[in-house]
Amino acid sequence: MIEKIVNAHKRLPICTLGADGHGKTTLTAAIAKVVARIGAIHTEGNIEFEAQPPIHHPIREGVGITYRAIAYETSGKFYTQIDCETSLDIVKMLISGSPEIQGAIWVVDAVEGVTPDSEAHLRLANDMYLPAVLAFLNTGGVPEGDEILEICQQEMSELLNAYGGKSAGVPIITGDARRALDYKGDRITSDQWQPIVDLIVAMNRLMPALVDTERLPLIMPIYEITDETKESVSVRGAIVQGQIGVGQAVDIVGKGDRIKTRVIGIKENEVSVESEPDWLSVGQVLCTPKTVKSHSEFTALIYLLTFEESGTHIPLIENDRPDIYLWGVDMPAHLQLPPELSLVTSGTYAHVTVELDLPLVMEIGTRFEVKKMGTRIGFGVVTGVV
Numbered sequence: 001m002i003e004k005i006v007n008a009h010k011r012l013p014i015c016t017l018g019a020d021g022h023g024k025t026t027l028t029a030a031i032a033k034v035v036a037r038i039g040a041i042h043t044e045g046n047i048e049f050e051a052q053p054p055i056h057h058p059i060r061e062g063v064g065i066t067y068r069a070i071a072y073e074t075s076g077k078f079y080t081q082i083d084c085e086t087s088l089d090i091v092k093m094l095i096s097g098s099p100e101i102q103g104a105i106w107v108v109d110a111v112e113g114v115t116p117d118s119e120a121h122l123r124l125a126n127d128m129y130l131p132a133v134l135a136f137l138n139t140g141g142v143p144e145g146d147e148i149l150e151i152c153q154q155e156m157s158e159l160l161n162a163y164g165g166k167s168a169g170v171p172i173i174t175g176d177a178r179r180a181l182d183y184k185g186d187r188i189t190s191d192q193w194q195p196i197v198d199l200i201v202a203m204n205r206l207m208p209a210l211v212d213t214e215r216l217p218l219i220m221p222i223y224e225i226t227d228e229t230k231e232s233v234s235v236r237g238a239i240v241q242g243q244i245g246v247g248q249a250v251d252i253v254g255k256g257d258r259i260k261t262r263v264i265g266i267k268e269n270e271v272s273v274e275s276e277p278d279w280l281s282v283g284q285v286l287c288t289p290k291t292v293k294s295h296s297e298f299t300a301l302i303y304l305l306t307f308e309e310s311g312t313h314i315p316l317i318e319n320d321r322p323d324i325y326l327w328g329v330d331m332p333a334h335l336q337l338p339p340e341l342s343l344v345t346s347g348t349y350a351h352v353t354v355e356l357d358l359p360l361v362m363e364i365g366t367r368f369e370v371k372k373m374g375t376r377i378g379f380g381v382v383t384g385v386v
Contacts, residue, residue: 011071011078012210013099014203017121018107020087023138023177027107027196028070028083030180034196035072037186054085059098060369060379063309065089075204087117091349094128095303095381097367103132103207105199106160107177110142110152119159126163127301127351127383129364131208135160135172136199141179149174170206173199217288218242218250219361221327225280226270233275234265235286237328242288244271254284254294254327254361283329285361294359295385302370302380303349314377316344316352316370324356325369325376332357351383 016024058064066085071078082099084090094101104125108114125133135156142148153172160170175195183192219240227234244250246266250273252259259279265272271286285292307313316322318337323330336353337344344350362368362382370378 011080012103012207013080013082013101014103014207015082015084015093015101016107017090017104017125019115019117022107022109022112022118023140024107025068025083026181027136027138027177028081030177030196031200032070032072033181034193034200035074038074038188059092059096063305065093074200077204090121091124092303094124095301095349096379097381101130104130106133106135108137108152108156110137110139110149113152114155114159122159123163132206134170134199134202134206137172137174139174139176141176171202173202213241214243216241217291218244218286219292220244220286222280222282222284223328224282228277231274232264232272233280234270234272235280236270249289250286251289252280252284253287253292255281255358260289283327283360285327292361292363294361296356296359297386298362298382299351299353299384300380300382301349302352302378304344304346304378306347310375310377312375312377313346314372318342323371324354325371326360330371331360
């Protein structure tokens with residue numbers, strides 16, 4: 001059927017990044033407390049964030065992330081802030097795009113410093129072309145002026161410049177998240193709350209505006225051919241973005257040459273376009289003319305499901321031949337690993353290069369599934385096209 005894929009988050013989806021135990025949950029709770037004073041919390045019930053049980057959000061059947069979330073408004077901007085339970089939950093959320101995060105707060109504990117997980121999250125955010133990443137150094141009781149804070153700030157600054165993309169050069173906000181959360185007063189200018197206020201001000205200034213997917217160019221993959229005549233073909237699919245109407249000019253892209261046509265009819269569950277029989281097939285995409293291209297070679301980040309998530313331990317090796325499931329079709333592919341890797345195992349992620357047997361529509365940010373022997377073993381996101 002023709003269905004519209006709707007972004008469940010009417011607010012800008014942002015998240016916290018950083019290693020486990022670095023204060024991400026405490027900082028999110030402190031933000032909720034301060035916003036309740038200067039903005040508006042939209043989460044139902046008590047805002048004692050840490051007391052709320054975590055939610056298990058299904059990414060796909062059998063796969064999910066565990067997180068807590070708050071929704072709030074400040075200075076006319078609306079946010080849904082996601083705080084994942086574990087480092088692996090963050091990885092799965094970013095690669096799967098569920099939800100499709102548009103900004104992040106990178107939290108580093110001053111005592112622990114930048115750990116491998118913490119650096120990996122920042123690098124991953126850069127690979128995902130996240131529009132904005134802010135930085136918060138959680139002092140954790142380390143007194144102001146201590147040399148450890150200066151060392152940590154320097155390390156964070158170097159990594160932000162190396163991996164931070166558009167966030168290179170952003171100020172690093174320093175404060176004690178626990179002290180802010182435990183503050184019993186309500187004075188915005190208090191020493192306890194000032195770093196949180198500074199962070200919220202930076203968010204309102206640097207976080208992007210929420211993208212209205214209906215205003216984007218049309219992308220509607222074909223999932224089924226329902227009828228063919230000498231002059232038209234009717235299809236079922238899903239509108240990923242944009243809008244469609246009778247008389248609208250569209251291109252059919254993927255698995256071959258670009259076909260230029262127009263929409264001649266829309267029923268409740270199908271779209272009809274001018275086309276000769278056998279021109280269209282599952283896996284092609286209806287799109288606004290000249291807006292997207294099909295590609296057979298691309299780079300990607302892939303995450304391999306754990307045994308609990310997939311029921312299998314199938315790894316990926318150099319020169320492997322998995323299927324890439326995209327736009328309703330399984331497309332055979334040839335996979336290459338980076339030089340430092342000999343295989344990708346369950347519960348890990350890696351950068352890979354993929355070549356499809358036939359080109360499919362894709363652009364940076366397109367999500368797909370990875371299959372072997374008919375079994376879904378992972379998912380991924382396109383990071384570059386050739």
